[in-house]
Amino acid sequence: MVSVTARVRFYETDLMGVVHHANYFRWFEMGRIAYLREAGIDLNRLMEDGFMVPIVDASCRYHRPARFDDEIVIETKLSACSKVRIVFTYAVRRKSDGVILAEGSTTNAFTTPDGKVERLNDQYYPKLQAKLEEERKTTVC
Amino acid sequence: MVSVTARVRFYETDLMGVVHHANYFRWFEMGRIAYLREAGIDLNRLMEDGFMVPIVDASCRYHRPARFDDEIVIETKLSACSKVRIVFTYAVRRKSDGVILAEGSTTNAFTTPDGKVERLNDQYYPKLQAKLEEERKTTVC
Amino acid sequence: MVSVTARVRFYETDLMGVVHHANYFRWFEMGRIAYLREAGIDLNRLMEDGFMVPIVDASCRYHRPARFDDEIVIETKLSACSKVRIVFTYAVRRKSDGVILAEGSTTNAFTTPDGKVERLNDQYYPKLQAKLEEERKTTVC
Amino acid sequence: MVSVTARVRFYETDLMGVVHHANYFRWFEMGRIAYLREAGIDLNRLMEDGFMVPIVDASCRYHRPARFDDEIVIETKLSACSKVRIVFTYAVRRKSDGVILAEGSTTNAFTTPDGKVERLNDQYYPKLQAKLEEERKTTVC
Numbered sequence: 001m002v003s004v005t006a007r008v009r010f011y012e013t014d015l016m017g018v019v020h021h022a023n024y025f026r027w028f029e030m031g032r033i034a035y036l037r038e039a040g041i042d043l044n045r046l047m048e049d050g051f052m053v054p055i056v057d058a059s060c061r062y063h064r065p066a067r068f069d070d071e072i073v074i075e076t077k078l079s080a081c082s083k084v085r086i087v088f089t090y091a092v093r094r095k096s097d098g099v100i101l102a103e104g105s106t107t108n109a110f111t112t113p114d115g116k117v118e119r120l121n122d123q124y125y126p127k128l129q130a131k132l133e134e135e136r137k138t139t140v141c
Numbered sequence: 142m143v144s145v146t147a148r149v150r151f152y153e154t155d156l157m158g159v160v161h162h163a164n165y166f167r168w169f170e171m172g173r174i175a176y177l178r179e180a181g182i183d184l185n186r187l188m189e190d191g192f193m194v195p196i197v198d199a200s201c202r203y204h205r206p207a208r209f210d211d212e213i214v215i216e217t218k219l220s221a222c223s224k225v226r227i228v229f230t231y232a233v234r235r236k237s238d239g240v241i242l243a244e245g246s247t248t249n250a251f252t253t254p255d256g257k258v259e260r261l262n263d264q265y266y267p268k269l270q271a272k273l274e275e276e277r278k279t280t281v282c
Numbered sequence: 283m284v285s286v287t288a289r290v291r292f293y294e295t296d297l298m299g300v301v302h303h304a305n306y307f308r309w310f311e312m313g314r315i316a317y318l319r320e321a322g323i324d325l326n327r328l329m330e331d332g333f334m335v336p337i338v339d340a341s342c343r344y345h346r347p348a349r350f351d352d353e354i355v356i357e358t359k360l361s362a363c364s365k366v367r368i369v370f371t372y373a374v375r376r377k378s379d380g381v382i383l384a385e386g387s388t389t390n391a392f393t394t395p396d397g398k399v400e401r402l403n404d405q406y407y408p409k410l411q412a413k414l415e416e417e418r419k420t421t422v423c
Numbered sequence: 424m425v426s427v428t429a430r431v432r433f434y435e436t437d438l439m440g441v442v443h444h445a446n447y448f449r450w451f452e453m454g455r456i457a458y459l460r461e462a463g464i465d466l467n468r469l470m471e472d473g474f475m476v477p478i479v480d481a482s483c484r485y486h487r488p489a490r491f492d493d494e495i496v497i498e499t500k501l502s503a504c505s506k507v508r509i510v511f512t513y514a515v516r517r518k519s520d521g522v523i524l525a526e527g528s529t530t531n532a533f534t535t536p537d538g539k540v541e542r543l544n545d546q547y548y549p550k551l552q553a554k555l556e557e558e559r560k561t562t563v564c
Contacts, residue, residue, distance in 0.1 A: 341482035
């Protein structure tokens with residue numbers, strides 16, 4: 001699991017007075033990018049190497065609203081990974097009391113810039129496998 | 142089903158050259174609001190009457206990317222409705238060829254401004270039931 | 283002048299209950315792109331031809347707030363144009379009563395993808411000059 | 424001056440491959456809120472006390488593009504303050520080399536929730552005056 005802390009920005013709210021629901025997917029993205037970095041994968045470099053990483057599936061369950069100026073913790077776990085797909089799960093917690101505000105998951109594909117499936121190569125795939133192995137050990141314990 | 146047409150805005154794209162995935166949830170919202178209007182429910186008035194309509198669940202499957210300046214059609218269907226929850230499903234099509242770019246669904250709850258569950262009253266509930274009935278007939282045929 | 287009509291989207295609001303101020307720059311962008319289209323310039327094609335059009339200056343004065351579900355009219359005028367820069371001015375009106383909600387201006391440069399100044403060529407420049415001429419006549423009358 | 428550090432988020436980019444220009448105004452907002460906090464003013468509390476703080480004027484000059492994953496520093500200075508208006512200026516720097524990417528300024532008014540001018544009271548105004556005094560001393564030296 002990789003944790004990222006952020007403070008809720010004013011522009012992330014809407015007229016219901018809480019964070020607009022679409023923004024949680026942006027927070028998941030921040031978590032995902034931080035996770036990849038921890039795994040030794042820089043997204044800019046991955047794209048320079050010709051891989052696009054489009055989202056093919058995303059979902060979120062909203063438990064309680066995040067509010068302006070809240071500190072939040074985005075917890076990201078790798079839950080599955082093949083050479084063509086990668087699945088992450090997320091929990092967004094309010095930092096002050098640890099309450100889970102939302103949970104979700106996403107699936108990304110690896111493709112060429114033209115959108116054709118592109119199998120992840122040996123420069124990248126073992127790094128993700130190592131993290132997945134690590135996650136599994138942690139979950140068991 | 143209620144259809145809304147829009148043109149993809151420049152700011153909706155990201156550096157992968159296509160629409161950022163979080164924006165589809167914003168398009169679903171546009172579809173949902175248009176649907177409610179068609180059902181005779183104005184969201185501003187609903188909020189003035191003390192109902193908040195927070196999202197409790199949202200998901201999207203992405204089939205093909207929407208691109209800047211594409212004309213898209215957001216098709217919204219009501220698929221379930223009780224006095225405390227409402228479920229919509231969506232398809233986003235590229236207008237030029239009718240291809241489905243993404244499909245999704247959302248669940249909203251009806252709550253007080255404080256976030257407590259609030260049962261929809263007789264001013265609103267029958268309108269939604271009528272639309273749901275209408276959807277079911279259409280789907281059967 | 284080129285006018286574009288839009289309906290204020292829910293996600294464009296913030297917790298002060300009105301449209302977040304940064305969104306007016308996105309509306310200006312919509313106006314600008316519509317203006318270019320009217321001038322016979324498709325932004326996608328312009329970029330394919332190797333021109334980037336980065337903003338170098340932007341400003342907005344806010345007179346009255348736009349609110350969720352308002353219909354607005356974005357009025358865009360070309361006010362200056364050379365082979366390396368283009369200046370637009372904007373007014374955003376509430377459609378129901380014509381009241382001006384905000385006014386602004388932007389300057390874009392024409393550059394290569396690497397960000398070097400790139401003079402607009404004969405395929406594009408005369409189109410903008412023609413529109414500028416047209417604006418001046420309209421303004422005089 | 425108050426400095427805030429942030430990392431450029433993926434969703435902040437657009438298809439030109441750099442940060443969309445409207446996002447700088449969101450960064451200014453982050454800087455402004457941090458500045459107020461430093462001055463002992465919590466924006467949530469200010470709003471609870473009945474003050475809205477709408478933007479009445481905003482501008483930005485863009486020198487160089489911010490890119491995905493860049494670390495940026497948002498430097499905010501209070502440059503003028505009365506009981507009805509407050510003016511901030513901003514510089515956004517790339518953290519790695521200190522280069523200024525953009526500079527801007529904003530003016531906020533203090534109003535009631537209905538949008539009427541509301542003079543800042545003695546709970547808040549002296550705090551801002553103290554910071555303004557501090558800025559002036561710093562600038563002189």
